Amino acid sequence: xxxxxxxxxxxxxxxxxxxxxxxxxxxxxxxxxxxxxxxxxxxxxxxxxxxxxxxxxxxxxxxxxxxxxxxxxxxxxxxxxxxxxxxxxxxxxxxxxxxxxxxxxxxxxxxxxxxxxxxxxxxxxx
Amino acid sequence: xxxxxxxxxxxxxxxxxxxxxxxxxxxxxxxxxxxxxxxxxxxxxxxxxxxxxxxxxxxxxxxxxxxxxxxxxxxxxxxxxxxxxxxxxxxxxxxxxxxxxxxxxxxxxxxxxxxxxxxxxxxxxxxxxxxxxxxxxxxxxxxxxxxxxxxxxxxxxxxxxxxxxxxxxxxxxxxxxxxxxxxxxxxxxxxxxxxxxxxxxxxxxxxxxxxxxxxxxxxxxxxxxxxxxxxxxxxxxxxxxxxxxxxxxxxxxxxxxxxxxxxxxxxxxxxxxxxxxxxxxxxxxxxxxxxxxxxxxxxxxxxxxxxxxxxxxxxxxxxxxxxxxxxxxxxxxxxxxxxxxxxxxxxxxxxxxxxxxxxxxxxxxxxxxxxxxxxxxxxxxxxxxxxxxxxxxxxxxxxxxxxxxxxxxxxxxxxxxxxxxxxxxxxxxxxxxxxxxxxxxxxxxxxxxxxxxxxxxxxxxxxxxxxxxxxxxxxxxxxx
Numbered sequence: 001x002x003x004x005x006x007x008x009x010x011x012x013x014x015x016x017x018x019x020x021x022x023x024x025x026x027x028x029x030x031x032x033x034x035x036x037x038x039x040x041x042x043x044x045x046x047x048x049x050x051x052x053x054x055x056x057x058x059x060x061x062x063x064x065x066x067x068x069x070x071x072x073x074x075x076x077x078x079x080x081x082x083x084x085x086x087x088x089x090x091x092x093x094x095x096x097x098x099x100x101x102x103x104x105x106x107x108x109x110x111x112x113x114x115x116x117x118x119x120x121x122x123x124x125x126x
Numbered sequence: 127x128x129x130x131x132x133x134x135x136x137x138x139x140x141x142x143x144x145x146x147x148x149x150x151x152x153x154x155x156x157x158x159x160x161x162x163x164x165x166x167x168x169x170x171x172x173x174x175x176x177x178x179x180x181x182x183x184x185x186x187x188x189x190x191x192x193x194x195x196x197x198x199x200x201x202x203x204x205x206x207x208x209x210x211x212x213x214x215x216x217x218x219x220x221x222x223x224x225x226x227x228x229x230x231x232x233x234x235x236x237x238x239x240x241x242x243x244x245x246x247x248x249x250x251x252x253x254x255x256x257x258x259x260x261x262x263x264x265x266x267x268x269x270x271x272x273x274x275x276x277x278x279x280x281x282x283x284x285x286x287x288x289x290x291x292x293x294x295x296x297x298x299x300x301x302x303x304x305x306x307x308x309x310x311x312x313x314x315x316x317x318x319x320x321x322x323x324x325x326x327x328x329x330x331x332x333x334x335x336x337x338x339x340x341x342x343x344x345x346x347x348x349x350x351x352x353x354x355x356x357x358x359x360x361x362x363x364x365x366x367x368x369x370x371x372x373x374x375x376x377x378x379x380x381x382x383x384x385x386x387x388x389x390x391x392x393x394x395x396x397x398x399x400x401x402x403x404x405x406x407x408x409x410x411x412x413x414x415x416x417x418x419x420x421x422x423x424x425x426x427x428x429x430x431x432x433x434x435x436x437x438x439x440x441x442x443x444x445x446x447x448x449x450x451x452x453x454x455x456x457x458x459x460x461x462x463x464x465x466x467x468x469x470x471x472x473x474x475x476x477x478x479x480x481x482x483x484x485x486x487x488x489x490x491x492x493x494x495x496x497x498x499x500x501x502x503x504x505x506x507x508x509x510x511x512x513x514x515x516x517x518x519x520x521x522x523x524x525x526x527x528x529x530x531x532x533x534x535x536x537x538x539x540x541x542x543x544x545x546x547x548x549x550x551x552x553x554x555x556x557x558x559x560x561x562x563x564x565x566x567x568x569x570x571x572x573x574x575x576x577x578x579x580x581x582x583x584x585x586x587x588x589x590x591x592x593x594x595x596x597x598x599x600x601x602x603x604x605x606x
Contacts, residue, residue, distance in 0.1 A: 033542070038597035061593045062536040086598065124542075 195548020251380025265407025
């Protein structure tokens with residue numbers, strides 16, 4: 001469950017770059033560890049983030065957890081559907097469960113490919 | 127069991143105080159409500175039986191063992207309630223010490239505050255205490271504000287607070303509310319690694335918040351080194367004393383060099399909590415933070431009388447109305463005096479011994495990721511069981527069927543499938559053994575009959591709840 005065509009952050013966010021726009025969400029591993037999500041808090045359109053900055057949070061029946069921006073840029077779209085249906089992140093983390101679209105302020109850097117991210121997941125004891 | 131609303135029968139009612147009078151005769155007409163108010167109709171005996179039945183379904187520490195420990199529920203000796211109920215205290219008005227000439231009417235209460243501060247200083251090795259913060263997290267915020275006041279007074283430009291990943295979750299929240307940026311430092315083998323600390327330590331660090339023992343129940347054995355590193359940068363050390371019941375009488379945080387500590391009287395010194403009852407989170411400071419403590423400060427005059435002093439120009443001001451939760455402070459004072467030095471040390475030793483006894487007896491049945499001598503609690507993992515389809519949640523639910531409250535699960539976050547067990551100092555060996563036997567039986571059933579654990583609880587008034595739906599679709603059923 002680690003698609004080859006995406007880039008990953010060690011903090012378990014994924015990122016798909018298309019031109020100067022990056023779509024961001026959390027990985028299958030992240031949603032599996034969190035369990036059923038009950039709330040997703042996302043930034044607003046127009047907010048800007050540095051790579052690695054805290055951009056929102058997710059709550060599950062087990063825990064609350066921060067999500068970090070894997071890229072630097074300005075929020076151009078957020079997945080409004082998650083406000084009423086956080087389960088989309090559990091059901092389809094790389095599809096309907098996407099969270100934010102960024103207009104990139106810089107070329108993404110320091111992200112992992114699928115193989116390197118698989119090693120991170122492995123090292124966390126699975 | 128039906129709700130009181132379902133038991134309602136129109137026309138049934140209890141004893142009415144003004145039998146035979148119309149409502150208008152004793153309630154002004156304009157105050158009377160129009161129409162139905164939606165409350166159930168029931169006779170007095172119906173109500174008594176309903177709520178008595180309901181109370182029998184309650185689970186309390188007076189009836190059963192809680193592996194949740196001091197974090198949520200531990201037994202508090204009843205004599206402290208007697209002390210707090212004494213009319214000489216309960217009938218005092220909190221404004222008395224501030225009224226001209228009325229100080230003589232509340233000397234006893236002022237003495238209790240003065241003496242409690244003195245005793246807490248003795249227990250922790252700190253220079254001074256304030257009793258004002260109303261609970262642990264309030265104490266944390268007060269403590270971080272004291273750190274901020276210190277740096278501001280000295281003209282230091284400090285923006286960051288360091289918090290280890292094994293700290294209490296309230297620590298980063300308190301630092302953030304006080305206006306600091308929070309920097310996390312990863313733990314190594316369960317405790318803070320000075321080498322990792324050096325990586326994030328710079329001149330902008332205002333302080334560091336340590337929880338010791340940390341949330342893994344482990345003693346932070348590098349404290350002197352950490353204190354030295356922070357003080358070299360004129361950064362202050364904050365000690366989250368929520369787990370003080372593991373070190374009380376064994377180590378004084380002031381002697382180690384900490385600048386601020388908060389205690390949870392309701393966790394360490396036997397005052398009730400849980401269910402939102404009043405807490406108390408006194409904050410102790412080293413000498414350099416004394417000028418900034420909240421007002422008022424209780425003082426002993428040369429003639430032996432006590433008074434409140436509000437004249438502290440560098441104080442951070444008021445953090446609570448009056449003097450904190452005085453009744454809770456009073457219970458802690460009674461507890462400290464009753465147990466004395468020997469008793470407090472024994473309480474610590476028993477808390478640590480009980481946790482280690484359970485940890486050792488569970489060996490071979492549950493994996494403990496940082497398996498060494500623990501303090502008052504330890505964290506096991508159900509990760510091996512989870513691979514067989516039985517999760518920490520299922521094991522906790524199965525304990526309910528065995529007559530126990532569930533332990534804390536899925537915390538701390540750094541241990542997957544965490545099961546955190548804290549027995550506290552008050553339980554005897556027989557109780558601990560019964561609890562351990564129950565856990566071992568559940569662990570064995572993971573291999574023989576996992577479905578029975580996944581289905582638990584089956585013996586309680588309500589069985590497995592849909593926690594996800596409860597959180598996603600919150601709904602109040604009665605529309606009054």
